[in-house]
Amino acid sequence: MEGKLRYAWWSVLVGLVILAIWKLFLPHGTYAYVQKADSSREIIVYVAGAVEEPGLVHLAPDARLDDALKQVQLLPEANLESMNPAERLKDGQKITVPLKPVVIPPDPALAGNSSDPGGVGSVPVVSSAPVGIPVSEGGKININTAGAAELDKLSGVGPALAARIIQYRTEHGLFAKAEDLQNVSGIGPKTFEKMASQVTVGP
Secondary structure, three states: OHHHHHHHHHHHHHHHHHHHHHHHHHHHHHHHHHHHHHHOOOEEEEEEEOEOOOEEEEEOOOOEHHHHHOOOOEOOOEOHHHOOOOOEOOOOOEEEEOEOOEEEOOOHHHHHOOOOOOOHHHOOEEEOOOOOOOOOHHHOEEOOOOOHHHHOOOOOOOHHHHHHHHHHHHHHOOOOOHHHHHHOOOOOHHHHHHHHHHEEOOO
8 A cells, every 4th residue: 555655656646746847947948949930930021123134032030131142143244332231131122233424435536526625535534324325217226326324215224234335336336237236245146136227327
């Protein structure tokens, strides 16, 4: 009889110990699980503008702008000086990488006929979207004289690609024929086909 009582007492004691351990450690375990779940979350931002391929970027919840820029392929003309790499990002945010101002060399003919004694006509003009460049007859855009705003109107061309066309024109000279646009990085046969009927190299 005494053995049965002792066995019952030990059973109750073990049960109490298990209950105490369960109450003691379960809240901490649950909190640790919540912390782990919270740390495994991520935010998604959309990066566009002066990048090779605009798209979604997956980042940690505490990510900064610099983290997002490291995961995309920036164009050479990307203007990072106007951005704050320490900016904290939030889920669903859109990031637009701006372009550097494009340096357009002056027309030699205009520079030679300049009536300004100071020779202002020989100073390159800095502009990201030149204004007042006319299109040719028939409504086609002259790729040798059009500025970024006009080039941006072409099918398949955005601000980044327009800047690259101007940069190529500045470095290599005027286009001899419309097909030479395919020498510009980012313009392949399919892209050129979309704009072929819209461009010209006429005067």
